[in-house]
Amino acid sequence: MIGFGIASHAAMRTKARMALPFAAPVLLFALVLIAFQWLNGSVDIRLPLRTIAVFLCSTAAFRILPWADLIAEIDPRSHWYLPVMFLLFVHHFATVLVEEVRRAFQARSLCVSANFRRGGFQSMAWATASVFRRAIDRAERFYAAQTIGGIEE
C-alpha cells in the first residue's frame, strides 16, 4: 500500500501528470508480480508484460475510440453492447479513483512538510489507506445508483 502511495504521489509530481497516475500503480503491480515469482523461485516475464500490454491497449482504446458515437450506434441487443458498457464503467471508475488519489495526496502534502522525514511515511500509509476506503465507498454508491437507475432491467 505504501508503495502504491509513493508511486502515485511521485507520478503526480512529474510533468506527465495526466498519464502517470494511471501508469504508476500498473507498473508497480507488474513489479510486485515479478517479485512474487522471484520469491517462488521461477520468474515468468510474460504475465507482467501481458498486464502492461493490456493497460496500454485499454488506455489507447479509451483515448482513441469515439465513445459518444459508438454508444449512439450500438444496438442494445448486439454482442458489443455489454462490453462497451463494461468499459464505460471501468473508465468512469478509473477517473473517480484518480480524482480520489489526487485529493488524498494533495491533502497530505498540505499537512506534511517533507516526504521522507518523521511522519512522512506514516502519513503516506494513511493517505493510501484512505484512498482504498474512499474507492470502496464510491464503488458502493455508484453500484447503488446504477441499480436504482435500472441497469439490471
Add this chain to the structure above:
Amino acid sequence: MTTILEVSKLNFRYASERALRGISFQIAEGESVGLVGANGSGKSTLLWCIAGLLHGDGVVRLFGGQPTKDCRRKIGMVFQNPEDQLFMPTLAQDLALPLVNRGMRPKDAQATAREWLDRFELARYSDLPATHLSLGQRKRAAVALAMVRSPEFLIMDEPTAELDGRAVRQLSTMLNRLALTKLIASHHLDFLCATTSRVILLREGEIRSQGPAPEILNDTALLEESGLI
C-alpha cells in the same frame, strides 16, 4: 388517499452502532415530505432502506406491499453526488440509458432524454459529458435522470449539498413543477420549506417530531435541540 410508502418499526444497525431506531411513518400519494436532521442522524440510511439498498429490521412497504425489487421501476432516486449517476460520454446518453435498458429504441430514447433535459433547462448541454457542467447543473441533470423513467415516487438525498443560493432556488422551482410523491432528505431548512408540505425530524436515528413543514421548520427550540441551528 393511496399510501405510497409505509415504514413501520424500522431498525438498522451498522457494525457498532444503531443508525435507525423504531422508525414509523407513512407517505400518501402526491405528498411532498421532507426528512430533516443533523449530520449522522440517519437520513441517508433511512432513504437507502426505503430504496431497498439496505435491509433493516421492520417493515418497509412501497405501493401497497409490492416487493422492493418490483417497485424499483416506480422509484426515482437522486443521490448526493451526481457523479454516482452520470457517467456516459454525453448527458443525453446518460438520460437515454435507462430507457434503452427498458427496451426503447435508442433514437426514441435520445429524443425523450432531450425533452427532459429541455424541461430542466439543460438542453444546450445535451452533447457534453456531465463533467463539463457546474455542480448545480449536474444536480439538475441527476433529477432529470431520475425523472426520465417516469417514476411515481422520487427520493432525494441532500439535493442542495454544496449548491449556491441561485442553484438552490432553481432546483426548488424545478421540483415544485414535478407532480409526484417526493421524499427529500436535507438539512437546508429554507429549501425544505419551499418544496415540502410535511417534515419528519430525525435525531440520532429516531423520529423526534413530524408535522406540517412551517410548524416544524419554524420551531427554533426544536431545531436547536436537534442540532440544526
